[in-house]
Amino acid sequence: MKKIIITEDQKKILVNHTNNEKPNESCAILFGSVKEQVASVKEVFLANNIEESPVNFTISNEQLIEIYKTAEDRKTDVVGIFHSHPNSEAYPSSTDKKFMQSNPVVWVIYSGVSKNFRAYVLESDISEISIETSF
Numbered sequence: 001m002k003k004i005i006i007t008e009d010q011k012k013i014l015v016n017h018t019n020n021e022k023p024n025e026s027c028a029i030l031f032g033s034v035k036e037q038v039a040s041v042k043e044v045f046l047a048n049n050i051e052e053s054p055v056n057f058t059i060s061n062e063q064l065i066e067i068y069k070t071a072e073d074r075k076t077d078v079v080g081i082f083h084s085h086p087n088s089e090a091y092p093s094s095t096d097k098k099f100m101q102s103n104p105v106v107w108v109i110y111s112g113v114s115k116n117f118r119a120y121v122l123e124s125d126i127s128e129i130s131i132e133t134s135f
């Protein structure tokens, strides 16, 4: 994967969700499509962090089933996982790196400290990819 394209509106939805979930991490699933190593986000599905933790997040199995069913109904794919780091930079934690292995999609992280989004994929190692904002 080389790049992820996300709209300004989708970013606003994710930032609002992050602010609503403070002081805990927020999470969401990104629906869309991948073409020529570029992921385009079509829709965001806001999820609940059942851990209610400022340093970790978990989406329940029930909600994951609902998310995958919704993606199927809308004929779209899960292209990314979003979560926030309320108190740290937008860089994958050791736990994130572990879960990236079992969830090989684009991982988008928003930092509540520097207020920016960054995106990563796990290939042979963790690599950062660019985020393009569309309007």
Ligand SMILES: [Zn+2]
Binding pocket: 055, 083, 084, 085, 091, 092, 093, 096, 109
């Ligand atoms: Zn994290």
